[in-house]
Each structure stands twice: as structure tokens, then as C-alpha cells.
Amino acid sequence: MRKLVIVAVLALLGTGAAAPVRAGSTRPDVDAVRGWNGLALDAVRTTRATDADAARLYAMLNVAVYDAVNGVAGSRPARAHALVPGPGPRDADPQAAAVTAAHAVLVHLDPARTTDYDARRDADLAALRGGPAVARGAAWGRHVGAGVIAARTGDGSTPVESQPAGTGPGVFRAAWSGTQYRAVRPFAVADAGRYVPGPPPALTGVPYAAAFAEVAVLGSAALPDPELLATYQFWSLPAGSSQPPGEWLRIGLDVAGARHLPLADQARLTALLTMALADTTVATVTTKYTYRHWRPTTAIREADTDGNPVTTADPLWSARAGSVGGTPEYVSGHSSYSAAGAATLAGFFCADAIPFSHATDSAPGGTPRDYAGFAAAATEAGRSRVYGGQHFEFSNQAGLALGRGVAGEVLATRLLVRSGPTHVGACPR
Incomplete structure (x- = not known):
């Protein structure tokens, strides 16, 4: 029985x-x-x-x-x-x-x-x-x-804290929660704050105007483009999905499974990967909280207040994503998570060019996409935020750099052999 x-x-x-x-x-x-x-x-x-x-x-x-x-x-x-x-x-x-x-x-x-x-x-x-x-x-x-x-327990992840809504040119307008993560104790890195980038470009400068012009076109809901929309949706991963960290965990599990890694190696891979993703959260939230930068929707609708002679206000502009975005714009969290995931996987396997196919939780029709390697997927994930009108390209690039930095420290310092050489070149062992 x-x-x-x-x-x-x-x-x-x-x-x-x-x-x-x-x-x-x-x-x-x-x-x-x-x-x-x-x-x-x-x-x-x-x-x-x-x-x-x-x-x-x-x-x-x-x-x-x-x-x-x-x-x-x-x-x-x-x-x-x-x-x-x-x-x-x-x-x-x-x-x-x-x-x-x-x-x-x-x-x-x-x-x-x-x-x-x-x-x-x-x-x-x-x-x-x-x-x-x-x-x-x-x-x-x-x-x-x-x-x-x-x-x-007591790592700072609770209680939930919020940053109030802001006002004025360049400032994110809505209140947002989860800001306690800026002070959460990292899993692996010594100081997540060292990966917080410098400020976004000045509103009055040419770099800002260039990024403004790009997202105003590529991220506009008024300019239909099925491929740009599909790419945005593929990586959008809203509430109810596995979230961006979960997609990189899924990618890691699939690649490990295809290579038939033994239990000890699977466990080390997923621990390195998820520690890097969790610590990326801390630096990302700290950056958002520190700079509280406005989203493209607000920036484009109120460009007449930014002091930049090149930008032009469009009060009717809407993002391809259909929403403004729920947290400050700088940096792109999707970009930082994707870079951390891609860099950790490439470091563990000692190769980036490992082809894989993957369908995210938000993939249109559940259709997978093929990638030549981890960095290629991270690059697409980051650009998808511009296509959705959610982020400027400078926030994508800063997020990618942030994630790579966190992953680099995790690979260099954690879960290494206790005796003998700990690395083969840059690859941990």
C-alpha cells in the first residue's frame, strides 16, 4: 500500500x-x-x-x-x-x-x-x-x-520602503516601492555600491539629446513596427512571470542540462549565477534611488522644460510598451540583470559563444529565439527597453556595465577551490 x-x-x-x-x-x-x-x-x-x-x-x-x-x-x-x-x-x-x-x-x-x-x-x-x-x-x-x-534573516530586504514622487525637469514623477533593496546585504560582493555608475548625461547636453531622439522614434507607439514590438514583449517579463533574474536562471539550467553537468557543477553554476543576479539588484536599486531620472514618456512630453535647444516636446507621445514605467529610468534593470546573467554564464563555461534557444515567459506566442551566445541575448534584452520606449540607450549601457562588474567580482572571488590554482585565465575553477 x-x-x-x-x-x-x-x-x-x-x-x-x-x-x-x-x-x-x-x-x-x-x-x-x-x-x-x-x-x-x-x-x-x-x-x-x-x-x-x-x-x-x-x-x-x-x-x-x-x-x-x-x-x-x-x-x-x-x-x-x-x-x-x-x-x-x-x-x-x-x-x-x-x-x-x-x-x-x-x-x-x-x-x-x-x-x-x-x-x-x-x-x-x-x-x-x-x-x-x-x-x-x-x-x-x-x-x-x-x-x-x-x-x-535581517538582511535589509524588509520592511518595504518607498521613495516619494518627484517634481521638475529630469525627475521621475511617481512614488515607487522596494527601495529598501539599496541597503540589502549582498550575497557575494564586498560592496555593491562600488558598481553604482556616475550620473546620467546632463539634460542640456548633446549625448542626452541623441538618446532622446533615438527613443522618440524607436520607442514610439505611433510608429508601428511588429519586430520591435515583438522584441520588447519577448523580454518584457512583467509581474506574474519569472522576472528577468528568472529568465537567466532558466537559460543557465537549460545550458547545464544540455551539457549533462553533474550535480556538484550544476549547484555551483546556479549559486554563482543567482548570487550575481541578487547582488545586481542592490546596485541597480541604489542607482535608481540616487538619480531618480525621468522616463522617456515624461521627458518627451515635457521636453520644453529640459533646457535643451535640440529636443522638442510632444505632449501626445506614448511608449510602444503602453506604459511609462514603474521605477526611475536610470539604470535599466533588465539590462543590468541580463549582463550579470550573461557574464556569469560565460565565465563559468569559459566561453560566451555557446548557442542556445530560449522562449521567455513573455515571448509572443511562446515562440523561442535562437542566440549565438550569452552576450548576444543580453544585448537584445537591453535594446528591447529602448524599443519599448521605457529607457534611454545610456541607461541600457550603464546597466550592462553594472551587471558585468558584479558578475566579474562574483566569479573572481566566490565558490573557488580551496587549494591549487583558482582560475584558468579568467575562468573560475
Whole structure:
């Protein structure tokens, strides 16, 4: 009877009656990294989490999985921990550790779906066929999950803070929330503030006028262009989607899956990637809060107030996106997240030119696009914000530089081998 119940739970969860076994091995594989990240992505979609909250959730889950796997004796080469040091118990099952660590984090961050997470945990552990190694791994994973939760408690992500609406030329007009993230404790970088760029171009200068002219044409709702609209929509990723950090996590999971990375490497990849994305949030929100720059819609409608003799006001101008934008314009968060994701993936794989196909949560018709590499996708994601009339190109470029900077520090300093050379050229090991 117990066996029938387990099989029914596994079928309900879409995992089948037994875990798959890797070629050349008799050991079952529950694909913990992909499976539990899938649940995290669904949690962000279901709760309509902000990009900042989503990035934090992804990072907490993947740091817990990495530390759980990394702490188990036999995981080689020995690497630095992220938040919770080892060693874990000898001869523990690393997959069981990954499952229970991820479960602990998701139950804490998304308690409304505890029943679903409990069922998935129980099904995964049952698929691993039990035994002392699975029990030891599960206990270690619970310990690590609790440690990650404790380490991130009081990190500044709550309570929610807002910046009031502004007035005058160049200033973002609406109040916006989530500004507490400018002071959130980073996961990996020493000081996120070092990646805050200098100010946007002066309203009265030529660089501003050039960017103004470009977005006034490319981002205008009055000038129909199906391809520009489709590109904007593909990368728009509004509330209810996995958010920009989630799309780069999905890309990383897909590329890792295509390359059949072992569990330890999958865990390290997703931990590096999500820590870089979460820390990019801090620098991005700080930049937006500091400069509070106006969006193109306001800038174009009120160009007669900017003091620039080259810009011309168009009170009827509307963005192709159909909205002004809910946070200050400088920098583009989509650009900073995309650059952080692309740079981390390129650094981990020691190559940018890895072709992949991907359909975002907001892809029109669910149709995927093909990319020659990570940087190509990030470039398109950044430009999509200009096509939507949401950002100026200088904010795209500043966002890309910000994300690359954060990723560079994460790759240079975190989750490295404890002995011997830590890098092959610029590629971490």
C-alpha cells in the first residue's frame, strides 16, 4: 500500500514512478537542481513577486543547494562554502541533501504552498530508495537550509520602503516601492555600491539629446513596427512571470542540462549565477534611488522644460510598451540583470559563444529565439527597453556595465577551490 501511495505522488508531480538513472550508474537521479528551481520559478510567477524579491529567493535556494552538496564528504574538488560551512556527514547522499535544503528555503519563503513542497520532498527522497546515506544527506540538507535562512534573516530586504514622487525637469514623477533593496546585504560582493555608475548625461547636453531622439522614434507607439514590438514583449517579463533574474536562471539550467553537468557543477553554476543576479539588484536599486531620472514618456512630453535647444516636446507621445514605467529610468534593470546573467554564464563555461534557444515567459506566442551566445541575448534584452520606449540607450549601457562588474567580482572571488590554482585565465575553477 505504501508503495502505491509513493507511485501515485510521483505520477502527480510528473516525475514518474521511479527516478531516472544516469548512464553507467545504478544510482537514481532526482535532478534536484532543475526540479527545485522549477518550483522556485513557479513560486515567483504565482506570487507575482518583484524582480528584487525574485532574485533574493533564487539566490537563497541555490546557495542552500550548493552548500548542502558542497559540504558532503566526497564532493571534490573541495570548494569554499557560500553561507553555511561544512563538513557535512560522511557518506551522505548529496541529492538528498540538495532536496531538503531547497525544501527548507521554499517553505520559509513561500509558506502558502508548503503542502506541495512537502509532497515533492517526500517523493524525491522516496525515489532515492532510502537507506542511511539518504537519511544522513536529508538531515544535513535541513541543517544547511536552516542556516541559509538564519544568515539572510535581517538582511535589509524588509520592511518595504518607498521613495516619494518627484517634481521638475529630469525627475521621475511617481512614488515607487522596494527601495529598501539599496541597503540589502549582498550575497557575494564586498560592496555593491562600488558598481553604482556616475550620473546620467546632463539634460542640456548633446549625448542626452541623441538618446532622446533615438527613443522618440524607436520607442514610439505611433510608429508601428511588429519586430520591435515583438522584441520588447519577448523580454518584457512583467509581474506574474519569472522576472528577468528568472529568465537567466532558466537559460543557465537549460545550458547545464544540455551539457549533462553533474550535480556538484550544476549547484555551483546556479549559486554563482543567482548570487550575481541578487547582488545586481542592490546596485541597480541604489542607482535608481540616487538619480531618480525621468522616463522617456515624461521627458518627451515635457521636453520644453529640459533646457535643451535640440529636443522638442510632444505632449501626445506614448511608449510602444503602453506604459511609462514603474521605477526611475536610470539604470535599466533588465539590462543590468541580463549582463550579470550573461557574464556569469560565460565565465563559468569559459566561453560566451555557446548557442542556445530560449522562449521567455513573455515571448509572443511562446515562440523561442535562437542566440549565438550569452552576450548576444543580453544585448537584445537591453535594446528591447529602448524599443519599448521605457529607457534611454545610456541607461541600457550603464546597466550592462553594472551587471558585468558584479558578475566579474562574483566569479573572481566566490565558490573557488580551496587549494591549487583558482582560475584558468579568467575562468573560475
